[in-house]
Amino acid sequence: MTDRLWDKDVQEFIDACKHDKLADVEVAYSGIGSTFLSVSARYRTRRGRLMPIGYRWVTSEKGLTHAEVYLGTASAPGAHEAKDFFRLARRAGLFWERKSVAYALLAVMTVYFKAHAVRDRLQLEHLNDLKRDQEFSATLLQGGIDDGLDIDARRDLISQAQDMTLRTLNDLAHLYSAHSGPDST
Structure with missing residues (x-):
């Protein structure tokens, strides 16, 4: 992309991915057809065990969508207070690491919010590039139905821009986060 994208938001996203307890x-998106981002990672315990950790969107039995943080099999609403993170650490069996778990959950949430900021900017850049390549109609923006343009082709281009954006975010996360493979430190 352009040098304009390597600004404060991208640097903060990269810094959040570099958290020492996350690998x-x-x-990703929370579900098929969803526009909600989710973040998953692996939390490295003091003993070196790796546990899934993340921030995701789930649908309740009533059909409502809400945010949720999780660690292992324990989950809690997407709260923003340390006391809620301490409870989650206790439910996951990591009472003695509750402070580290709280910092790791805050880092996951930071990755989530910074990913949103970067995603929005990248999608805007991709769509501006597509706009330069395609002739967009003002009547479509004004609500005109029959302007002779192929709406499905536009949706495909927008979907392609979203896929490229998600791929860019994952490439950055892969480059700058720790890895849990056999060659990791």
């Missing part, structure tokens, strides 16, 4: 950071 294998990945950004």
Whole structure:
């Protein structure tokens, strides 16, 4: 992309991915057809065990969508207070690491919010590039239905821009986060 993208938001996203207790950071969408981002990673315990950790969007039985943080099999609403993270650490069996777990969950949430900022900017750049390549109609923006343009082709281009954006975020996360493979430190 352009040098304009390597600004404060991207640097903060990269810094959040570099958290010492997180490995294998990945950004994805919460479900098929969803526009909500989710972040998953692996938390490295003091004993070296790796546990899944993340921030995701789930649908309740009533059909409502809400944010959720998780560590291992324990989960809690996407709260922003340390006391909620301490409870989650206790439910995951990491009482003695509750402070480290809280910092790791805060880092996951930071990755989530910074990924949103970077995603929005990257999608805007991709769509501006597509706009230069395609002739967009003002009547479509004004609500015109029959302007002779192929709407499905536009949706495909927008979907392609979203896929490229997600791929860029995951490439950055892969480059700058620790890895849990056999060659990791």
